[in-house]
Amino acid sequence: MDPRDPAVPGLLRGGRLSVTGRIVTASNATLYCDIEADGARANCVYKPMRGERPLWDFPDGTLADREYASYLLAEAFAGQDLDPIIPPTVLREGPFGPGMVQLWIDTEDENDLxxxxxxxxxxxxxxxxxxxxxxxxxxxxxxxADRPELQRMAVLDVLINNADRKAGHLLAGVDGGVYGVDHGICLHEEIKLRTVLWGWVGQRLPSELRERVRAVRALLDDGLCSSLAPHLTKRELRALRDRVDLLLARPRFPEPTGHGPAIPWPAF
Structure with missing residues (x-):
């Protein structure tokens, strides 16, 4: 199903989920599902909260909320002009309790990213x-690759403070789109940016991306924070605002901080 189809969010929220497989390479329970409602069908990923593995530096039971919050920020960042950066994502009940449900993206055999x-x-x-x-x-x-879609992803990762941008979390869709997935360890209050997309370090953000960041800042003051508040702490929301303000004040692709690893392990 096309991620741009306006019927997708409703299908993800209200469709009947049928688990058909499990992605065994994932760190947390990640289930491959069919979803169907009113004759519409698609495939999706379902990550129940009860299947989240505890992490030493992220609160237990928060990964699904972080995935959904990252999606809301990606939608604000993309606006009406760009294709989706993160596949349509919802929080809902499923066969194993509440969790994150995200549209499945069919990918090219060769990942040229x-x-x-x-x-x-x-x-x-x-x-x-x-x-x-x-x-x-x-x-x-x-x-x-030096592609605008990856530049956008790199800037979004700065905003959401992505601690795990592996190469395998970048999908080259058969529809020609580039999508980011697996955003459970994002939006921490401490800087934890770990990514394979460091190729533009120090370069000034293109004007289009500067405008996207300004749009996100305006939306944070115009209701977006209220949408994010059920999924993040007050300190995490303040840290998000600070990251946006810092990027606007110094609109360049950042350098690694030197505190902790800059690239996730494994990188793929």
């Missing part, structure tokens, strides 16, 4: 994130 390769095999126009050595001791580089 992020890669690890030899230094002399970097695709034309791609950006280097880090240099390292592989298991055999040979030089290798982590690189990603």
């Amino acid at each position: 992020v890669d690890v390769c030899a230094p002399d095999e970097v695709p034309d126009g791609w950006l280097t994130v880090l240099r390292a050595r592989d298991a055999m001791g040979d030089p290798a580089v982590l690189v990603h």
